[in-house]
Amino acid sequence: MAVKPENEAELSAGVAGARGPLRVQGGGTRGFQGAGELLETGGLAGIELYEPGALTLVAGAGTPLAEIEAALEAEGQRLAFEPMDHRGLMGTGGEPTIGGVVAANVSGPRRIQVGACRDHLLGVRFVDGTGQVISNGGRVMKNVTGYDLVKLMAGSWGTLGVLSQVSLKVLPKPETQATLAVEIADAGTAVRALSAALGSPFEVSGAAHAEGQALVRIEGFEGSVSYRAGRLAEVLAPFGAVREVAEGAALWTGIRDVLAFHGVPGDVWRISVKPGDTAAAVADFGTGQIVLDWGGGLIWALVPEGTDLRARLRVPGHATLVRAAAGTRARIGMFHPESAPLARIAEGLRARFDPRGIFNPGLMSAPVGA
């Protein structure tokens, strides 16, 4: 049986009255099959406030991402952190919701320039494991009034509470973009090229490596973009012939959604490391197909089913299992193990926010097979 509250009060009552585990779901585009009764947030929908002049938007957690993006588009604005659409990669249907994006801190290629989803999240309302409604942050750009539970909720995958409302910082959509490409086969050289671009003053908003090409994106006003494209071509010239890509926008959607792995069998891992460690990490994986984003700091790896890349990651960072058969997920878990003291803190926080352990039990804290 599914529970689909239509407002925060119903959500609160539903959680308070729950007699067993709840599987919290926004649009269901990431295909989890966890235990427990399904709790859908899709009823908590609608944009509640949008002030383009203040760069802020407040919406119910179940609001479809598409609805938010359309409202922003009409005012020439956007969610700058560029959240990915998981459907192609996961082979799922459903409608991505803003709550789902926030709960997993989903951030795309522009993360290296403007920050992650959590950096654009100004406030949250959520219901904790006892049914208590809690508010933190607000709808202003700068806020140090009390502890920042907003960040804590972003990326907590519904294990601390169920989001009912989020407020976000939005940004102007630039006039135009340009994408430069250089043929580079190996990850190490590609990362050096991307680092050179990112270390320049030319405000790179995307730096990826896919299918043998290092890709660099810049955005802004027309004149500024063409000037910076010219200067960046000089920066990249030592790495090979630089050309401008015609269909840049579509290309970056493909990077964001990891188009290269759509429909290709295998497990997909998402690994975050220091860009300078990427080549070594990829060599240690010893298998699979690789796409790099975030200047090389984000590795997307397509590997044979059941491969546990966490065991092969020898540099500082972390690996998350994004796509795998339900059985593999259940067996090895999705997340990277934390150091003992941090795991203790995380468990302590979960015990306080969800004392009955009913939210997505085991999702973030599943024991990890060595």
Next chain:
Amino acid sequence: MEMPLPDPAILAKKSSLVERLRAVLPGDAVISDEAETRAYECDALTAYRCPPLCAVLPSSTEQVAAVLRICHEMGVPVVPRGSGTSLAGGALPTADCVILGVARMNAVLETDYNNRFIRVQTGRTNLSVSGAVEEENFFYAPDPSSQLACAIAGNIAMNSGGAHCLKYGVTTNNLMGVTMVMMDGTVVEIGGAHLDAPGLDLLGVICGSEGQLGVVTEATLRILRKPEGARPVLMGFDSNEVAGACVSDIIKAGVLPVAIEFMDRPCIEACEAFAQAGYPMCEALLIVEVEGSEAEIAHQLGLIKEIAARHNPVELREAKDADEAGRIWLGRKSAFGAMGQINDYMCLDGTIPVSELPFVLRRIGELSREYGLDVANVFHAGDGNMHPLILFNANEPGQLELCEALGAEILKLCVEVGGCLTGEHGVGIEKRDLMLHQYSDADLEAQMAVKDVFDPQWLLNPAKVFPLSVSQARRAPRPAAA
């Protein structure tokens, strides 16, 4: 401002505490002489003072851990201190606490331009972080006004911002990792040179927690390549409303300046008298700065001037060279000094939705007349972070209390219009008792639950952030003396 009474049992064991601290620290790193501890009796909120039991100045993470283990065992509260520049009393001691100053820990540990980060000990000052990467044309973005003196430790504790955070964000957006010592002496590493957390975003909740969850001893900070150039334009308007509308129009037009600073008439007059920057005498003044190459700057300033022109500015002045740019910023940068010369002042830090700017400025004017205290406004308009300066005479009995009452009214106003009590200074003791206007009991309970997990005995930075009435039950039962 009410502070909890010191615990006589702790005061009584001062000598054994000092003896134990001396065993783990160099001789000059433990300050217990009553005259010398006075140096730590307050931070930049000088209206409140209280010498600590003693102060320690460790020079490594290991020493910090040793100090905290001792204090944890003996049940002694610890107040961490960066450079003591908090305007909110974030480092105000209690008489039964140990001040843990990180000033001696100011080394650069690692600089990595390819991966664009720097790792420093947190006693290092904000400006000297940028200084350490300047020769490669990099910088550390958050730039609080106190950047010459304030420490990264305090920046992390208060999630400090600055004039340029409209484009670059505040501390939390530029902090990649920390080494932190928990109250029981456990050293934890959170984040690092890679992005985002594998599990819960603990870094996010530590930043801005006012030193109540742990003592951050090392930090990995994002560094950025400097822009090719930057240039400000100065605009004067004959009303606050019009200037506010201009700010909103600039943002809506898709221009994202690095800074939009706003000054009202009382502030303009004081700055002009102090710094002679050549500001026009008008009701409201905006300084808008953009970055990029010469052509990019010209293009953006062209757009901004076009928008400004629609609002009939009484003055529109673009800096033609570095000297003129310097003069445009001169008045703004000396605003606090200028105020300090005329009067004692209290600097508030409420943040409001930008759309509420004209209304809030009008209400502040009314409240100012009601209380009979002048208020000058200087603030970061792009992100709605206001800095009303309430002028008063500290030597006149009753004026401080009157000033605090007016300050509380203004902050409540900020909350009423959808804003918050503090944008970048922190709650400290100053705004502690106003927290109930911003948050419900349940909201505060959730925040205190976080503190319970990190510091179960509530020994770190006591009596800050949460109203005393709300935290009473948690603070009261101190563990028995070891």
